[in-house]
Amino acid sequence: MQVVEVKSCTECGFTDMLTATGPDRAWSIDVHRSVGHGLWRKDMEVLSPAVGTGTRPQRNREAELARLQAQVARLEAERAALQWAVGHDELTGLANRGLFCSLAPPLLRTGQPAVVIVLDLNGFKPINDRWGHDVGDCVLQTVARRLAGCTACDLVARLSGDEFTGVSTSPTPDCCPVTWWRPAVSALVTAIAEPIPLAGELVRVTGSVGVAPAQDGVPIDELLRRADLAMYRAKATGGGFATWCEAGTDRPRTVEFTLAPLVQHATAPTVDPQRRDPAGVAPAGSYRRDDPVWVYRDGAWRPGVVENASGRAVLVTYRHAGGTGTVVDTMTAEYVVARAAVDPQLDRRELAPRIAA
Secondary structure, three states: OEEEEEEOOOOOOOOOEEEEEOHHHOOEEEEEOOOOOEEEEEOOEEEEEOOOOOOOHHHHHHHHHHHHHHHHHHHHHHHHHHHHHHHEOOOOOOEOHHHHHHHHHHHHOOOOOEEEEEEEEEOHHHHHHHHOHHHHHHHHHHHHHHHHOOOOOOEEEEEEOOEEEEEEEOOOOOOOOOOOOHHHHHHHHHHHHOOEEEOOEEEOOEEEEEEEEOOOOOOHHHHHHHHHHHHHHHHHOOOOEEEEEOOOOOOEEEEEEEOOOOOOOOOOOOOOHHHOOHHHOOOHHHOOOOOEEEEEEOOEEEEEEEEEEOOOOEEEEEEOOOOOOEEEEEEOHHHEEEHHHHOOOOOOOOOOOOOOO
């Protein structure tokens, strides 16, 4: 057999076909080098498939087209996955900072009053330290789902760690710039303050919130900086309040309303510490760091968190009488009561939100 020529196929127009003949040119075979389309020929009559797939030209074209379509679909899926990964947080699925900074500006230019919100979790670090990163990741994922499902925000993102951000716009243009966003912020904090059941335990986190009103010509990075500054001011005042930066300034103002109660299902003790039965007073050394407690000061029991304890005294952080700050003090055991000892809905192993950053 010898190769006679390379030519185009009369069946499908393929341009890379070998034509070979047998002895005395009694028969011939046309073979496509790339796709294997070939037919035995004798006296110009097609007898049977020669090599390759053995399919007719039309079916070959359909198979090749299907293969190419599958390859294109796979490449499109890979491109979409890469594009999603670039703009989203892998753990929570929320938008990351880069995507947030791309999507937020159009929302702030609608002509409606708008604010940028930065929210930082209170009580997350003790959970992460005590139960490990897997539980901490579950808490972050739960918080992210709750924030994403909150209709008070038009856009929600995770900045880093336990810090989140969002954009909220007013439904009406004629609203009070200082108060219209309060329901939105309260909705966010209330959503994340619900107890989270994990590994047979109930854990709770709350949020410290900073708010920055949008202004024409102010870039999103600057609004985030202002909201972040306000958030740290809120955290310093106890974590139960929101703080906002006045438009065009770096002066945070604490909003005089509580976002969420510091203690869920809180029931203060009624006992007078000076008349407590010594047998019912837990030793100071039995308290552990981050235990939720009640602290008696200035004639009232106040919610607090244990910072440290020794055999003789307990170092606690608790809410100031004015409600706008915190106090760190050393207390003897009779002036401290574990919250779980008062409220049956609280477990001693349950972590209370930290009162101070």
